[in-house]
Amino acid sequence: MEKILHPQKLGLFKSLFIFRSISLLLILETRFLIPWLARITGLEPVVFWFIVAGLGLFSPLLLLSRIYLKAEGQKYDRQTWKQRLRFSDNIDIHLYQKQTLLQA
Numbered sequence: 001m002e003k004i005l006h007p008q009k010l011g012l013f014k015s016l017f018i019f020r021s022i023s024l025l026l027i028l029e030t031r032f033l034i035p036w037l038a039r040i041t042g043l044e045p046v047v048f049w050f051i052v053a054g055l056g057l058f059s060p061l062l063l064l065s066r067i068y069l070k071a072e073g074q075k076y077d078r079q080t081w082k083q084r085l086r087f088s089d090n091i092d093i094h095l096y097q098k099q100t101l102l103q104a
Contacts, residue, residue, distance in 0.1 A: 008072055022061065029056050 029052050036050070038045040055097055
């Protein structure tokens with residue numbers, strides 16, 4: 001079985017800094033950017049919720065995740081990305097482990 005990499009702890013200060021930064025970004029986007037885009041285009045604000053959240057909120061989070069992954073000194077490949085950020089196959093691995101434990 002493959003070795004599952006465990007993330008290093010960020011600590012309280014770094015966690016609060018990231019949380020507050022992303023929260024501030026979300027507040028600015030919802031207070032100013034989304035209404036402005038809706039006003040100049042005439043489209044419904046809900047359309048811009050999807051666009052702004054996808055590009056303006058989740059993209060910086062994924063970029064930050066990549067930066068922290070490289071800073072930890074781990075090799076940066078698809079398998080590490082999937083394991084650390086839990087993007088796919090991990091659900092199947094956990095279900096398999098749970099079934100194996102139940103059968104034992």
